[in-house]
Amino acid sequence: MSKNILVKAIDVTKNYGQFCALDKVSLEVARGEVCCIIGPSGSGKSTFLRCINLLERMDGGGIWVNDELVGYRREGNNLYQISDAQISYQRRRIGMVFQRFNLFPHMTALENVIEGPVHVLGEPVKEAQERGKAMLERVGLADKANHYPSELSGGQQQRVAIARAMGMRPDLILFDEPTSALDPELVSEVLDVMKDLAASGMTMIVVTHELGFARNVANTVAFMEAGKIVETGLASEVLSDPKSARTAEFIKAVHS
Template structure:
């Protein structure tokens, strides 16, 4: 596998009972790329992210991150599931930003960012705190470092969540519809932070309905429906001249 490819998914399959959530999904993301995944609700977009981040076990296929097989260890011709400790080690390099922020309610904004580097990476507290303060300044929340999540707006909480993901110094950040839980007037402040992150060269996979963000920031766009990849390609091509009639129908409906 090329060193430029940071994520490679091959024939990824996932069932929830009798429901086929992912049906032989293939995806490649190169280092420094912003890859947006679009599609209707229930199409498997979030499930794919959760599989990349080892929050869900695969039922078929395989995923590599940084040329390392995710969730399994190969011994000869056989694959063996890795332990929870090994999963945690793999997950360290993959940041994730959820729809509902998932901040620790009993911790301040600063403490939320410091917790992972200190407890998971073993970083000295002073060093983690200094970087956390820098990250809060970067997302425009330096003056909110001692505020608890309940004292912050939804947009501010999501910006803290992004700073928290960045605090782990990941190779890749996954965004699962990061603006879907926000009031419309708060969406832009989160998207602005994501644009800044993209311009810095961070590799990002973004599940989103924000077509403007996908059009202006994404390198590639993948359209999914019913657990399958219907179309994938350069953002400019997929969003302007989609090959699939179903992709065109979805984009028109979302933009109208």
């Protein structure tokens, strides 16, 4: 794998019974790049993210992150599933921001942010707290460190979730429709944090319906439908001059 490629997916397949959720999906994402995945609901976008992060086991193909095959070990020509402990180890360097925040309700914002560094990375609590406060300051929530999720708006909760993902020092952060559960007036505060993160050089794969964000921030865009990547390329080209009629139809429908 080229040293510039951080994520490489080849022919990834995922089935749920008779339903094919992913049908030989292939994609490359370079280090420091923002890739936005767009497409209609049910097209396999979130499933693909979950396969990268090992929340779903793929049925075929392979995904490499940092030159490491995720979810499997290779012996000769054979692949073997790795253990849950090994999966947890691989997952440490892949952050994930979910649609519904997924914060621990009984923990403060700061406690949510330091949970992973302390209990997964083994950082001393004091050191993790200092870094956690810095992460919260970076997302504009320095004054909310001791607030519980129920005391925060949806946008603030999502920013805590981004700080939590950053706290693990990941090589890659996956965003699964991070603004879709937010009231419209709260969307921009989350997108602004994501723009800042992108500007800092973080590699990001973002499933989103926010085409303005994709146009302004993404390096590349992939359009998915029915478990396949229909079109992929530079964001400016895919969003302004798509080669696929189906991509053009989708973009027009979202903008109309």
